């Protein structure tokens with residue numbers, strides 16, 4: 017499987033530039049699209065799912081230009097949009113049977129497939145209940161099941177973990193890990209922990225631009241040895257924050273524990289302690305501080 021995105025830009029009516037000259041290549045595996053709200057993740061995914069066209073650039077799937085020949089990709093695509101709608105009066109079983117029919121699937125094998133999928137997303141017990149009685153997380157699980165109906169080669173899921181509780185998230189991650197193999201899975205999130213354990217590569221997007229596309233360990237390497245914590249007094253915090261790239265702060269008795277990036281080689285505070293860098297540090301470094309930080313790195 018091979019997806020090749022070249023110089024994609026998207027400008028919406030009204031002049032909003034949602035994507036700026038994005039290029040990336042991806043083969044089998046799980047690509048995590050990471051970026052804050054409004055970064056352009058959905059815009060990129062809608063283009064890849066052939067729902068919208070870019071303003072400029074090209075997308076090739078297995079060497080085929082999907083902007084000119086979208087059906088080649090649609091046949092092997094499973095897509096979960098962010099605003100996935102379900103028919104409230106249908107049960108999960110009826111809904112999946114209906115979608116399968118639309119995709120031209122029927123018969124015993126399809127019934128077995130639906131049964132197995134309902135089991136995978138933990139909806140077997142409620143498979144005959146109307147969807148209108150379901151929580152957001154349960155509806156999202158139906159959305160995940162419908163993506164997998166036709167055993168797709170390219171799976172695109174826009175914020176699939178929204179509404180899932182911690183247990184469901186783990187289950188979903190396990191399901192995805194089992195799925196990969198001869199497939200390309202693209203999923204977006206603004207939550208690092210949803211992606212870091214399963215993604216074979218991560219693309220960080222902000223303001224419509226691709227900041228980085230790399231293996232998780234390579235992204236992590238960018239901040240390794242630069243993350244510290246220090247205990248600050250209340251009165252120090254404002255001045256410290258103006259000088260340092262703070263990742264986050266936590267209240268402590270009599271002050272604040274600040275986690276920050278320091279690439280200067282000089283201690284930024286008398287209580288400075290090095291800590292192990294995480295992918296979240298690297299992500300926050302990229303999306304919120306890179307421009308400022310690059311001035312002294």
Ligand SMILES: Nc1ncnc2c1ncn2[C@@H]1O[C@H](COP(=O)(O)OP(=O)(O)OP(=O)(O)O)[C@@H](O)[C@H]1O
Nearest residue numbers: 028029032034051052053054055056057058059060
């Ligand atoms: N149909 C549209 N018309 C005009 N502007 C749009 C349209 N769709 C998205 N945008 C704008 O394009 C930018 C990128 O939006 P997009 O939905 O792709 O981001 P995102 O990273 O998916 O964010 P979120 O997680 O909040 O959905 C935003 O500023 C958004 O307001």
